[in-house]
Amino acid sequence: MGDIFAVTNQKGGVGKTTTTVNLAASLADYGKKVLLIDLDPQGNATTGCGLDKNQLENSSYEVIMAEARAVDAIIRPDEISFDVMPTNSDLTAAEVELLEIKLREHRLRLALESTREKYDYILIDCPPSLSMLTVNALVAAQGVLIPIQCEYYALEGLSSLLRTIERVKQRANPNLDVTGLLRTMFDARNNLANEVSRQLISHFDAKVFHSIIPRNVRLAEAPSYGLPVLNYDRASRGSIAYMALASEFMRRQKQSAK
Numbered sequence: 583m584g585d586i587f588a589v590t591n592q593k594g595g596v597g598k599t600t601t602t603v604n605l606a607a608s609l610a611d612y613g614k615k616v617l618l619i620d621l622d623p624q625g626n627a628t629t630g631c632g633l634d635k636n637q638l639e640n641s642s643y644e645v646i647m648a649e650a651r652a653v654d655a656i657i658r659p660d661e662i663s664f665d666v667m668p669t670n671s672d673l674t675a676a677e678v679e680l681l682e683i684k685l686r687e688h689r690l691r692l693a694l695e696s697t698r699e700k701y702d703y704i705l706i707d708c709p710p711s712l713s714m715l716t717v718n719a720l721v722a723a724q725g726v727l728i729p730i731q732c733e734y735y736a737l738e739g740l741s742s743l744l745r746t747i748e749r750v751k752q753r754a755n756p757n758l759d760v761t762g763l764l765r766t767m768f769d770a771r772n773n774l775a776n777e778v779s780r781q782l783i784s785h786f787d788a789k790v791f792h793s794i795i796p797r798n799v800r801l802a803e804a805p806s807y808g809l810p811v812l813n814y815d816r817a818s819r820g821s822i823a824y825m826a827l828a829s830e831f832m833r834r835q836k837q838s839a840k
């Protein structure tokens with residue numbers, strides 16, 4: 583049965599979507615069966631996988647509102663080696679509509695019950711907020727991946743994210759755990775980036791992935807072709823970094839399962 587991971591950080595632009603798409607592609611490249619769930623109404627992961635947001639029959643909105651089954655919203659995009667549950671701005675309405683529904687924090691978990699067994703890994707791209715959608719992802723997940731851009735203010739907001747994770751763990755999902763913090767868009771020549779990186783390691787120690795994602799223009803270009811970076815430029819530093827992350831991620835999973 584596949585484990586579910588929420589890729590989350592309430593800050594925007596820290597590399598959540600880039601990490602979800604490219605970690606999914608790298609895990610699939612290692613032969614794993616992977617599902618990516620787009621839970622951000624901006625639908626950047628959806629377009630980043632080459633899907634047209636305006637042509638979706640079903641999306642994560644219908645799934646979370648129990649208007650469609652997960653299988654009926656899942657697509658295998660052309661040229662891509664993993665499955666995608668896409669989304670679009672319809673999902674914005676779910677934020678409000680969920681508030682009136684019973685078990686509102688458990689909708690995604692319940693919707694994925696029968697889908698989990700088909701995959702080795704399910705990765706959820708979360709919106710840049712600690713909203714009901716993010717809480718749904720945290721209730722459904724076993725692990726949390728936190729991308730962090732090592733810049734000024736990077737650590738601000740991290741404690742409220744960790745508090746939210748702790749609260750979900752206590753109230754709804756005792757199995758939830760932080761799988762790792764990931765340094766993204768890293769520039770080793772930048773003193774501040776190195777300082778923030780040191781602080782992260784001194785606070786979070788082994789929770790920080792050894793793999794670091796460098797700033798790499800290929801990673802920024804690939805989504806405009808609707809492709810993960812592996813499909814776009816396999817030899818790029820971005821591809822190599824996400825393959826290394828996938829390998830470290832799988833190793834961590836095995837260790838935590840023991």
Ligand code: ADP
Nearest residue numbers: 594595596597598599600767796797798801802
């Ligand atoms: P989030 O989902 O957290 O809002 P994104 O993954 O969309 O963040 O990244 C924000 C922007 O930075 C996007 O334009 C993306 O292409 C770019 N980006 C992300 N990671 C990298 C990287 N490692 N190198 C260069 N550009 C990156």
Ligand code: MG
Nearest residue numbers: 598599622626
């Ligand atoms: Mg995003």
